[in-house]
Amino acid sequence: MLPRHATAVASPNIALIKYWGNTDDALRLPVSPSISFNLAELQTRTSVTWDSSLTADHVVINGHPVTGPALERVAHHLDHIRALAEHAGFARVDSANNFPTGTGIASSASAFAALSLAATSALEMTLPERELSALARLGSGSASRSIPDGFVAWYTGEDHASSFAESFAPTTHWSLVDLIAVVSQEHKSTGSTAGHRIAPTSPLQAARIATAQERFECCRDAVLGRDFAALAEVVELDNNVMHGVMMTSTPPLLYWEPLTLNLIKLVRQWREEDGLAVCYTIDAGPNVHCICTAQAAAEVENRLRALPGILDLRRATPGAGAHLVSTPTDPA
Numbered sequence: 648m649l650p651r652h653a654t655a656v657a658s659p660n661i662a663l664i665k666y667w668g669n670t671d672d673a674l675r676l677p678v679s680p681s682i683s684f685n686l687a688e689l690q691t692r693t694s695v696t697w698d699s700s701l702t703a704d705h706v707v708i709n710g711h712p713v714t715g716p717a718l719e720r721v722a723h724h725l726d727h728i729r730a731l732a733e734h735a736g737f738a739r740v741d742s743a744n745n746f747p748t749g750t751g752i753a754s755s756a757s758a759f760a761a762l763s764l765a766a767t768s769a770l771e772m773t774l775p776e777r778e779l780s781a782l783a784r785l786g787s788g789s790a791s792r793s794i795p796d797g798f799v800a801w802y803t804g805e806d807h808a809s810s811f812a813e814s815f816a817p818t819t820h821w822s823l824v825d826l827i828a829v830v831s832q833e834h835k836s837t838g839s840t841a842g843h844r845i846a847p848t849s850p851l852q853a854a855r856i857a858t859a860q861e862r863f864e865c866c867r868d869a870v871l872g873r874d875f876a877a878l879a880e881v882v883e884l885d886n887n888v889m890h891g892v893m894m895t896s897t898p899p900l901l902y903w904e905p906l907t908l909n910l911i912k913l914v915r916q917w918r919e920e921d922g923l924a925v926c927y928t929i930d931a932g933p934n935v936h937c938i939c940t941a942q943a944a945a946e947v948e949n950r951l952r953a954l955p956g957i958l959d960l961r962r963a964t965p966g967a968g969a970h971l972v973s974t975p976t977d978p979a
């Protein structure tokens with residue numbers, strides 16, 4: 648049988664309302680709903696070839712064959728697709744990011760979104776967007792949000808089928824800019840999968856969950872109304888509540904570096920004293936995402952570039968969800 652092949656592209660996303668902690672770790676069902684937009688300029692491109700001559704899955708990431716836990720995580724995700732498609736074969740996966748690894752920009756969301764779309768399409772399965780989002784969620788929770796376009800909400804859901812993400816405003820709805828200040832290029836010591844597992848050990852997680860729906864609705868309204876002042880307030884609050892949980896978990900997760908805190912203070916000062924439309928949010932690492940309006944972006948970028956200690960600065964805007972692409976090397 649001829650190898651079956653497809654290539655997909657997906658972007659990572661930045662959460663405005665964060666996902667931290669699961670009600671079911673195996674299914675990655677989140678304890679609370681979250682909101683994000685895809686980062687158009689950052690992309691993962693993944694080709695999947697199902698090949699009956701293979702005796703195991705082969706995975707190449709950024710040109711290097713992977714083994715150990717990284718290979719197992721991809722193979723485990725392919726197991727879900729094999730089960731869904733009732734397909735017994737193995738696959739060759741070739742995945743590359745257009746942003747350097749080691750910039751501290753998480754790529755698991757774009758990786759599992761692109762993998763889910765390419766692997767199912769190569770088997771000629773056309774899943775409805777909700778099902779594709781739920782499938783991507785099994786690889787990495789936030790990957791569910793890299794499937795739809797534009798501004799995206801991921802609902803907690805009650806089971807596998809009902810926990811998916813969908814778009815609530817198109818990419819063009821609001822020309823926000825994410826200026827990502829890379830503070831450290833070191834690999835984080837505790838990844839998010841382990842972090843979600845220990846979230847319930849924080850005495851603050853129950854309060855975070857109890858108030859999450861309110862922040863989710865407030866953020867969705869701020870996005871829909873293009874109300875930057877309201878957005879900034881809820882994005883920073885939600886970020887601080889999540890990092891409060893991280894810092895008070897057992898063991899504590901302290902992702903920030905001194906420069907992270909400096910940037911937090913500066914961003915607030917720029918907004919409150921200088922009237923710049925910018926706010927901050929931080930994932931499971933020390934890098935600071937400075938979310939600003941298109942009008943404020945050039946001034947914020949200039950100010951960030953003038954600061955000592957920032958290793959790299961990336962600019963991203965709201966983008967498309969995962970989509971298929973054809974490549975000249977596709978087998979006919």
Ligand code: PMV
Pocket residue numbers: 661662664665666667681753755756787788789790839840843929930931
């Ligand atoms: O999808 P994961 O397991 O990598 O978790 C992502 C967690 C955060 O980036 C910290 C928050 C979020 O909602 O993206």
